[in-house]
Structure formats: C-alpha cells, structure tokens
Amino acid sequence: MSLTSSLTHYEILRIPSDATQEEIKKAYRDRLLNTHPDKLAKKTSNKVNSVTIDTIQDAYKVLSNIKTRGEYDKLILENYKHQGFHNCGDGLDEFSLDDFSFDEEKLEFMMNCPRCQFGDGFHFKESLLEECIDNENVNEWDQSGYQLLTQCSACSLWLKVNFDVEEE
Numbered sequence: 001m002s003l004t005s006s007l008t009h010y011e012i013l014r015i016p017s018d019a020t021q022e023e024i025k026k027a028y029r030d031r032l033l034n035t036h037p038d039k040l041a042k043k044t045s046n047k048v049n050s051v052t053i054d055t056i057q058d059a060y061k062v063l064s065n066i067k068t069r070g071e072y073d074k075l076i077l078e079n080y081k082h083q084g085f086h087n088c089g090d091g092l093d094e095f096s097l098d099d100f101s102f103d104e105e106k107l108e109f110m111m112n113c114p115r116c117q118f119g120d121g122f123h124f125k126e127s128l129l130e131e132c133i134d135n136e137n138v139n140e141w142d143q144s145g146y147q148l149l150t151q152c153s154a155c156s157l158w159l160k161v162n163f164d165v166e167e168e
Helices: 009-013 021-035 053-063 066-082 126-134
Strands: 093-096 101-103 108-111 122-125 146-151 158-163
Touching: 009 021, 009 053, 021 053, 053 066, 108 126, 122 126, 122 146, 126 146
Parallel strands: 093 158
Antiparallel strands: 101 108, 108 122, 146 158
C-alpha cells in the first residue's frame, strides 16, 4: 500500500476521512456510475478523467476493510509529517527540542526542514531558549514546559518547539 497518486482514496471516493462503511459503499457505487464510460454523457466523454475505474476500485478495496483502512490512515499521516504537517490544532507544526541536533561548537540547535528538506533549515542559538525561559513563555498545554517559535530559513514553514528545563 502506497501513496503514489496525488489524490487520497478519500478524495477519489469524494468522502470525508471519518466516513462510515455505509457512506464508503454508497460513494463507491456513485463514483463507479459517474465514471464508467458507458454512463458518461457525450459532452463529458472527451474530457480526460484523472480518476479511473481501477483507482476507484483500489480506493474502495482499501477503505472498506477496517484493517487496511487503519494502515492507510497511518500512511497518510506519515506522508503529511514528511511534508511538514505535524499540526497540533492551532495551525503550527509542533516538535520537541529532542528532534533537533545540537552543535556544541556553535551552541546551536539544528534540524532539516520537514517540508522543503533544506539541510539545517531550522537553526537557533541556545541563548534563544534562555530568552524564552526569562520571558516565561510557558506552554499553555503543559505548565512545566516552554515553547519557541521558529521559521525555516529556506521556506515559509513555522514550527513550535517544545522544551523543558532540568533543574540541577
């Protein structure tokens, strides 16, 4: 199972990702009827249809089985993460400071951008973390943690970096 198509199985069947099995079955039948060459009107038969009978059948085969649908949903999520979509609900992707590497010579945290894959697209000095602590920029979700907002130096992606401070 892979994501080779530009459309997800949900988009192919034109259903939401939380569709019930009954909705999946109905959407499958509707898409087959509306895509089948014998059922298409003459005026639309000349158009190039990006969704074929085979892709509709593949989508139904995966989504109609609870196990394969769960695996497919995980695959979609992982694909989004690789594209830089780790959204936590407020529009910003969220990472832990543990996801970053640390250059002890430069005293700098670095990470490749998950969206554009630019090497060390995210980088910031350790002193910036200290500023966050001094400003008491406490994470709303976890009163013991801190957050830093940072932008990729190559693309427009912003990240929310969560971190904690260990007391010595």
